[in-house]
Amino acid sequence: MNSNSVRLPYYPGCTLKTAASSFEISALASAEALGMELIELPRWNCCGTVFSLTDDDLIHHIAPIRNLIRVQEMNRDGILDNENRLVTLCSMCFSTLKRAELLVRENPDKLKTINDFMYLEDDYNGDVTVVHFLELLRDMGREAISEKVKRPLTGLKVAPYYGCMMLRPKEVGIDDPEEPTIQGDLLSALGAEVVYNPYMKLCCGSYQTMNEKDAVVRLVHDILSHARADGAQVVATSCPLCAFNLDKRQKEVKETYPDFEEIPVLYFTQLMALAFGLEPGFSGFDQNYVSVEPLFKDRQLIPE
Amino acid sequence: MTSRLVISSENEEFLARVNELSGQVITLCDQCGTCSASCPMVDEMDVTPSQMMRMVQLGQSEVLRTKAMWLCASCFTCTVRCPRGLDLSRVAEALRQTTLRQAADHININAIPRDELAALPQIALVAGMRKFTG
Numbered sequence: 558m559n560s561n562s563v564r565l566p567y568y569p570g571c572t573l574k575t576a577a578s579s580f581e582i583s584a585l586a587s588a589e590a591l592g593m594e595l596i597e598l599p600r601w602n603c604c605g606t607v608f609s610l611t612d613d614d615l616i617h618h619i620a621p622i623r624n625l626i627r628v629q630e631m632n633r634d635g636i637l638d639n640e641n642r643l644v645t646l647c648s649m650c651f652s653t654l655k656r657a658e659l660l661v662r663e664n665p666d667k668l669k670t671i672n673d674f675m676y677l678e679d680d681y682n683g684d685v686t687v688v689h690f691l692e693l694l695r696d697m698g699r700e701a702i703s704e705k706v707k708r709p710l711t712g713l714k715v716a717p718y719y720g721c722m723m724l725r726p727k728e729v730g731i732d733d734p735e736e737p738t739i740q741g742d743l744l745s746a747l748g749a750e751v752v753y754n755p756y757m758k759l760c761c762g763s764y765q766t767m768n769e770k771d772a773v774v775r776l777v778h779d780i781l782s783h784a785r786a787d788g789a790q791v792v793a794t795s796c797p798l799c800a801f802n803l804d805k806r807q808k809e810v811k812e813t814y815p816d817f818e819e820i821p822v823l824y825f826t827q828l829m830a831l832a833f834g835l836e837p838g839f840s841g842f843d844q845n846y847v848s849v850e851p852l853f854k855d856r857q858l859i860p861e
Numbered sequence: 862m863t864s865r866l867v868i869s870s871e872n873e874e875f876l877a878r879v880n881e882l883s884g885q886v887i888t889l890c891d892q893c894g895t896c897s898a899s900c901p902m903v904d905e906m907d908v909t910p911s912q913m914m915r916m917v918q919l920g921q922s923e924v925l926r927t928k929a930m931w932l933c934a935s936c937f938t939c940t941v942r943c944p945r946g947l948d949l950s951r952v953a954e955a956l957r958q959t960t961l962r963q964a965a966d967h968i969n970i971n972a973i974p975r976d977e978l979a980a981l982p983q984i985a986l987v988a989g990m991r992k993f994t995g
Contacts, residue, residue: 610954613881760901764984
């Protein structure tokens, strides 16, 4: 690791260690190429996935706040040098942690109750700022990204899919909730041709995939067939649950809509690792249900 | 045909309870329908989000028997678009919680086929269990 690299605390979340490991591997490798060392939080716990929305409920905010205390500890123990930004990749983890950060910042009484409850932990002091990896990339500027590109994605038509949790509600969204560009800007810095899909922020059905699969299949069909119709060859995302619905549910979409044309779905970091010329393993294309390999081989982006 | 609606103290109590749990002043809803037009799940719903809001305004606890409140995926599209600044995702959550806190789960995990459960990533399971069980 380059001694000039920026050391940042990083929260993976559960699914990045299993079904979405290609997201984590490609993100960590890309971050390193950009001079960022993402250091996994010691003893991180599940954030709870969804932010509790009832006013009288504090118990479900314990889990995200406990993770923010870990960032404090890393600074206290000298693992970090006064670095209070906590980096996330998964959009749902980002949203849950960010909203908990804001909740206790705006409600000192609630923070006190939470701190009193977790009496074995250091008190959370309210200093941590949860950020999404895409925000860091945006703040580096287009030049810093494009100068690292060794294998530009020239001519590859990518439709960014945003989903919900990185855009809504507004107080935590990392971009305009109606016309986001943050992911498209990155993809264009990688040399890709960004395809505008009006369904880029339509919910994929999220956790309803557990109980209301038909609704999810309809939504996934709408999102992907519009991306296809607009010329996209690949869809990019930042959420392991969106990725599951958009990729794995294409099996059921095809059964319900026989004319549906399958389309590969990748994490934006997989495309970044590819463009940066990192080892093929860092891009982890083998976790996909709809394989991207024929397309990439055809375009000579990966070896035959 | 004219029908008469009588708002009883029970209706008022129900509205007050949902206001309190959701942190929203639900009477502010002026029934413009932006939420229903924006909702990705409205096709599957038995009442639309704006109808759900109207039922709560009138204190009609029958709203707790609708499928709509469970179909809400907390995507916050209505929330960012409501011209009255209401957070409908919080209202739907308050309705779900009103039921779940009576120890009445919405799903029976044992009824979902094993192979389907095994295929789901943790992110779906944890979120689903948080939303559908008490």
